[in-house]
Amino acid sequence: MFISYALMVYILAFMNILLRVFISSKIAVILAVLFSLIGLGLNIHEIAIRYVLIGDLQSSTLFDFSIFLSIAFNLTFLFLFYRYKKIVIGLFLIPFSIIFTAVSMFAPMADFPSTVYSLWRFGHLPFVILGSTFFIASFISSIMYLIQDNNLRLKRFGKIYKIFPSLDTLNNINTICMRVGFYFFTIGSILGFLWIVQIAEVNELSWFKSLQFILSSYPSFFIIKITFSMITCIYFAILILIKTKYGLPPKKLAMFTVIGFFSVILTYIGVGVSL
Amino acid sequence: MYLTLLGLNHNSAPIDIREQFAIQEDQYNGLYLAILSKDVSECCIISTCNRVEFYIFTDDDVSKETFLEIIEDAMSVDKNKLAEHSYHKSGREAIEHIFSVASGLDSLVVGEPQVLGQVKDAFQRAKDNFAISTFMLHLQDYTLKIAKKVRTDTGICNNPVSVSYAAVELAKKIFDNLKSASALIIGAGEMCELAIKHFITSEIGSIVITNRTYEKAVNLASEYNARAIEFDKFTEALEEVDIVISSTGADHFIITHDRMASIMNTRKHKPLFIIDIAVPRDIDPEIAKIDNIYLYDIDDLKQIVESNKKNREKEAKKAQEIIDVAINKFYKSVEVMKINPVLKDVKDFFISTKDNELKKYLEKNKIENEDEIAKLDTFMSSVINKQLHNLFTNIKTNVDSKKIHTLADAAKIIFNQEEIDNGEK
Numbered sequence: 136m137f138i139s140y141a142l143m144v145y146i147l148a149f150m151n152i153l154l155r156v157f158i159s160s161k162i163a164v165i166l167a168v169l170f171s172l173i174g175l176g177l178n179i180h181e182i183a184i185r186y187v188l189i190g191d192l193q194s195s196t197l198f199d200f201s202i203f204l205s206i207a208f209n210l211t212f213l214f215l216f217y218r219y220k221k222i223v224i225g226l227f228l229i230p231f232s233i234i235f236t237a238v239s240m241f242a243p244m245a246d247f248p249s250t251v252y253s254l255w256r257f258g259h260l261p262f263v264i265l266g267s268t269f270f271i272a273s274f275i276s277s278i279m280y281l282i283q284d285n286n287l288r289l290k291r292f293g294k295i296y297k298i299f300p301s302l303d304t305l306n307n308i309n310t311i312c313m314r315v316g317f318y319f320f321t322i323g324s325i326l327g328f329l330w331i332v333q334i335a336e337v338n339e340l341s342w343f344k345s346l347q348f349i350l351s352s353y354p355s356f357f358i359i360k361i362t363f364s365m366i367t368c369i370y371f372a373i374l375i376l377i378k379t380k381y382g383l384p385p386k387k388l389a390m391f392t393v394i395g396f397f398s399v400i401l402t403y404i405g406v407g408v409s410l
Numbered sequence: 411m412y413l414t415l416l417g418l419n420h421n422s423a424p425i426d427i428r429e430q431f432a433i434q435e436d437q438y439n440g441l442y443l444a445i446l447s448k449d450v451s452e453c454c455i456i457s458t459c460n461r462v463e464f465y466i467f468t469d470d471d472v473s474k475e476t477f478l479e480i481i482e483d484a485m486s487v488d489k490n491k492l493a494e495h496s497y498h499k500s501g502r503e504a505i506e507h508i509f510s511v512a513s514g515l516d517s518l519v520v521g522e523p524q525v526l527g528q529v530k531d532a533f534q535r536a537k538d539n540f541a542i543s544t545f546m547l548h549l550q551d552y553t554l555k556i557a558k559k560v561r562t563d564t565g566i567c568n569n570p571v572s573v574s575y576a577a578v579e580l581a582k583k584i585f586d587n588l589k590s591a592s593a594l595i596i597g598a599g600e601m602c603e604l605a606i607k608h609f610i611t612s613e614i615g616s617i618v619i620t621n622r623t624y625e626k627a628v629n630l631a632s633e634y635n636a637r638a639i640e641f642d643k644f645t646e647a648l649e650e651v652d653i654v655i656s657s658t659g660a661d662h663f664i665i666t667h668d669r670m671a672s673i674m675n676t677r678k679h680k681p682l683f684i685i686d687i688a689v690p691r692d693i694d695p696e697i698a699k700i701d702n703i704y705l706y707d708i709d710d711l712k713q714i715v716e717s718n719k720k721n722r723e724k725e726a727k728k729a730q731e732i733i734d735v736a737i738n739k740f741y742k743s744v745e746v747m748k749i750n751p752v753l754k755d756v757k758d759f760f761i762s763t764k765d766n767e768l769k770k771y772l773e774k775n776k777i778e779n780e781d782e783i784a785k786l787d788t789f790m791s792s793v794i795n796k797q798l799h800n801l802f803t804n805i806k807t808n809v810d811s812k813k814i815h816t817l818a819d820a821a822k823i824i825f826n827q828e829e830i831d832n833g834e835k
Contacts, residue, residue, distance in 0.1 A: 159565070287583060287704050292714060296583070302681060303586040384679035384702055 137184070138240050141177035141205070144170045145233045152225045156298050164222050171209055171225070174232065178206045181239075201239035203261055207268040208232045214315075215272065215308060221300045224308065227275045231268075255330035259323050263364065266320030270367055273312035274396040277389035280305040284386055306385035309392060310378070313371050320368040363399055370395045411451070411545055411748070412470060415504040416477040416496055417463030420518050423495035431487065433457040442539040444484035452546040454536040456511065458528045460518050465508060467545050474498035505740055508549070509733045512557035514566060520722045521566035526557050548747060549740075556736045563732060566725040569718030573711045574604040576718070577685045578612050580711075581653050584683050584704060592616040594647050595636075596664070597657040598626040601687050605655045606634050618651065620644040622658065645669065649676045654684045656692040667696040674700055685711070745809040753802050760794050801825070 148170035154163035181202055208231040215224050279299055286296040299305070328342075335342045374391055377383050383391070418431060433441065433455065445453045445466065452467040464481060466472065472480075477498060482489040499507050507516070512529040514521045533550040536542045542550070561567050569579075578588075585591045593609055595602045598621040606617060617636035621627035624640055631638035639647060648654065648665070658664060665684075674682070681702045686693040691707055698705040768790060772783060801824055808823045 161562075283583070287580075288698070290706070290710055290713070292717065301582060301586040302584050307586075382678045385681065386701055387679070 137177050137181050138202075138236060141174045141181070142233065142236045142240065144174040144177065145205075145209075145229060145236055148174060148225070149229045149233060152222055152229060155222050156226060157294075167222060167225060168213070168216065171213055171229065171232075174236070175206060175209050175213070178202055178209070178236070197242040198239050200260075200264075201235045201242050203264045204268070205232045205235040205239065207261070207264045208235070208271075210265065211268045211272050211312075215312075218311070219300070219304055219308060221304060221308075223298050223300065224272070224276070227279075228268075228272060231271070253330050253333050255326045255333060259326040259330055262319050262323030262326060264323075266316045266318075266323055266368065267364060269312045269316030269319060270371060270396065273309050273316060273371070273392055276305050276308040276312060277392035277396075280309060280385065280389040281393065284389075302385065306388070309385075309389060313375055313392070317368065317371050317375060320364070324365070324368070367396065367399045370399060411744075412468050412472065412500060413465065413504045413545075413549070414468065414472040414477060414498070414500040415463060415465050415507055416474070416481060416498050417456075417461060418492070418496045419461035419463070419516065422497055427491065427495050428460070428462065431462045431485070431492070432459075433462060438535055439539055441484050442536065442541040445480060446541060448480045448483070450480070452543055453541045454533055454546055454550075456508075456529060456532040458525065461511070461516075463507075463511070465504065465546070465549075471500060502737060502741070505549070505737050506733060508553050509556050509736060510730075512553045513560040513729055513733065514557075515560075515726055515729055515733075519571050520719070520726055521561075521571070523561075523567055526554070526561070529557070530554060544747065545744070548744065552736065552740050552743070556733060559736075560729040560732050564725040564728045566722055566729055568725075569721050571715050571718050571722065572604075573687065573708065573715060574601065574608050576711050576714045577605055577655065577687075577706070578608040580685075580704075580706065580714070581609075581683050582612070584681055585652055588612045588614045590615050591652040592618065592650065593653040593655065594644065594651040595619045595630075595655050596644055596692065597621055597655075597659075597688070598623070598630045599657050601657045602655060603630065605685075605687075606630070606636070609653075610634060614653075618647050620647070645673065648673050648682075652681070652683065654682065655687065656685070657687045658692050660688070660692055661690060663692065663694040665693045665697065667694045667700070670694070670697040670703070671700055674703065687711070742810050746806050749805065749809055753805065757798055760798060761791075764790050764794055 148167045151160075151163040151167035151170060154160040155167060182199070185199070208228050212225045212228040212232075215228075216222060280302060282295060283299045283302055283305060286292065286299075287302070300308075331346050332342050334340075334348070335344070338348070340348065371392075374383070374388065374395070378388055418428060420428070423431075438455065441455065442453060445464070450466045450468055454465045456463045456465070464477070466477075466480075474493070478489045478493050478496075481487065481492060508529075510516045512526055514523070514525050517525050533542065533546075533553075536546065581588060581591070588609070592615050595606060595617060598619065602619075606619075609617060617631075617634065618639055619627045619631045619636050620639045620641050620643070621630075622641050624638065627638040627641075630636070645665075648670075656664070679702045681704070684693055684697075684703060684705045686705065686707045689708060693705060693707075695705065695707070697703055768787060771777075771786075777783060777786075804824050
């Protein structure tokens, strides 16, 4: 019930973003943010209800996974809007919230094979998902940077040139998303490791055996996802290091972000399909 | 009350004529006194570099000939010359004109932002000279409101239409915050000075100026709180700045591709926005191929300006629609303003009648209890207020009705006879 409301308000938020971007309606900005906040509230409410009913956050079902993703994209949009006041970024992030809220409506709620009840597990999923969405936002802002750079270079001053922010802002969004994504992902990974250690203690296994035990209980696509998320994280860590130490120019940073992220995703899809 | 306008602008008069009619600050007081002494109730003069316009409110319609005589007497100018180059508008046309002027539709550069401030100043000056009251103040409120609506609801002011302003707007698409950016100006000519002015308006962080004649750079720098450097040191400045504007009279490229490539390495490829407004060009166009350099020449900027002008013309049509709606609303509001004193008299009449009748009733029935008197008074007041509220609403709503030909028509509208008939049925 609340999911369908959440889907509706996300669609309304997206429509208001369109109104702001294409016909410069000022009130649409306020409405877009308001609807995003309501959608966030409704999604959190859904998770809270599940916790109250089941007494556990069944964070490994496709239902929960989709809801968390929807929240994460929404939070990323709200964070970037709060910081840069550029609503246009929502044009590319809110659709993800819409898609994942829609997916959650039809997703099974049954858990994957049960694992040890652990607080680390509850922290692991939100952090890893938030990290991933910030990486995606970094990828989106990089594409926007390259398009805007092309517009300025080729002197094309069409609609896209007008609605996209300045190169400076896009570079800042890219950098901050990369950093925040990396921090969240690292925290999420540490929490995940602590969870494995906890399981190892309960089952009196070594942590490596415990990891094998957990992975064997998940479907194969899930394991591929985890592997490629880790590769993405390592890739962004290298980019951050190079940028901090040697001062990577904004255009190169955008290009490396797009190329790196794209190849990781393509390989992920390729491996997924071949399996 | 009649609103009439007499004026001349860039379309009706060449600059030498406009110069003759331009009004100096110390002339306004005498002018207002002279105009108001000619059976004019209210007056406002708008004088900018492109126009001089006189708006007057009078009890009777004022012909162009009469208006020319008023201005001839007030300004001691040649009436025939003014007649030849001026336009005369009254009523709806005059209102439409002032709305268009304040919205920037009648400007030399459509949508230019300064004119709204100038109109605002003109009304303030008229107020300071006690030349405007009820109607002109109402016109002022409406004019400023409509001008703001046009600017916010249409894209008439969105795109720059001067070369130097276009350069600043382009810079804002590269550097979000010009406060932390720095600019190097190579040359000290008029175009460079214009660009400096626009950058200062956009609160640029710092400006460095260089010129072959060092003294000129120093003079310009001191005028705009910038820093001057010698011409042979400008390549060093290129390593630091974010924006370069070049307009020298050199007959060869002063910045070559190879030199720039090496400077970009030193800069660690930090983005650099270069505007070459010199003819012949100062900057080797090949440097546009270097990553993170955005090079524009005068033709590129002119192309932007031309395209923006076309966009503004499109937006001007939307603005005209807003103005057309506003004129009707303004007319109605003026009619309501005119009728307000009459309605107040009607209300006063009803209240005094109520007070008299209440007094007679209290004396006849020997009622002295204050509570009872207060209750009766409240009851009668509420009946009167309710009735009058409905009547006044009907009057105000239909104040500009074209259906009223007889008193019977008016009575039907005021007492809302259709509703009464329906109620009886």
